[in-house]
Amino acid sequence: EAYPLDPEKLETWLLSVGENFGPDLMRYKGVVNISGNPNRVVFQGVHRLMGATDGVPWQTDEARASVLVFIGRRLPQDIFEQGFRQCLA
Numbered sequence: 001e002a003y004p005l006d007p008e009k010l011e012t013w014l015l016s017v018g019e020n021f022g023p024d025l026m027r028y029k030g031v032v033n034i035s036g037n038p039n040r041v042v043f044q045g046v047h048r049l050m051g052a053t054d055g056v057p058w059q060t061d062e063a064r065a066s067v068l069v070f071i072g073r074r075l076p077q078d079i080f081e082q083g084f085r086q087c088l089a
Contacts, residue, residue, distance in 0.1 A: 002064040004035035006089040013083045014043070014050060021075060022048035030068035031055065035089035 010032065018025070029044040040055035058064050070080060 002033055003066070004033050004064070004089045005066060005087045007034050007037075009087040009089075010034070013087050014045075017070075017080070017083065018045065018048040018050060021072065024074050025070060025072040027072075028068070028070045030066065032066040032068070033058070033064040 017028075025045070025047055027044075027046055028050075029042075031040045031042055034041045037054070039057050041052055042055040043050060043052035045051070068084065
């Protein structure tokens with residue numbers, strides 16, 4: 001089952017992550033399922049710098065799963081997981 005993300009909530013959360021944990025974020029990247037977008041959205045960042053672009057379209061027989069990876073030091077996993085869940089559409 002697909003769990004699309006709300007683009008405004010996701011952007012707000014990612015900006016907050018950058019502001020609060022930027023110095024400890026070495027690298028982050030992911031592919032996300034954005035509500036209403038037929039394409040994957042690919043994002044990446046370093047510290048407080050981030051960007052996103054549309055990727056290839058999701059296939060009709062493929063799970064539209066969002067995958068995020070954060071590489072850093074002293075990152076609170078529970079806060080990241082809770083914040084991500086709040087981005088669901």
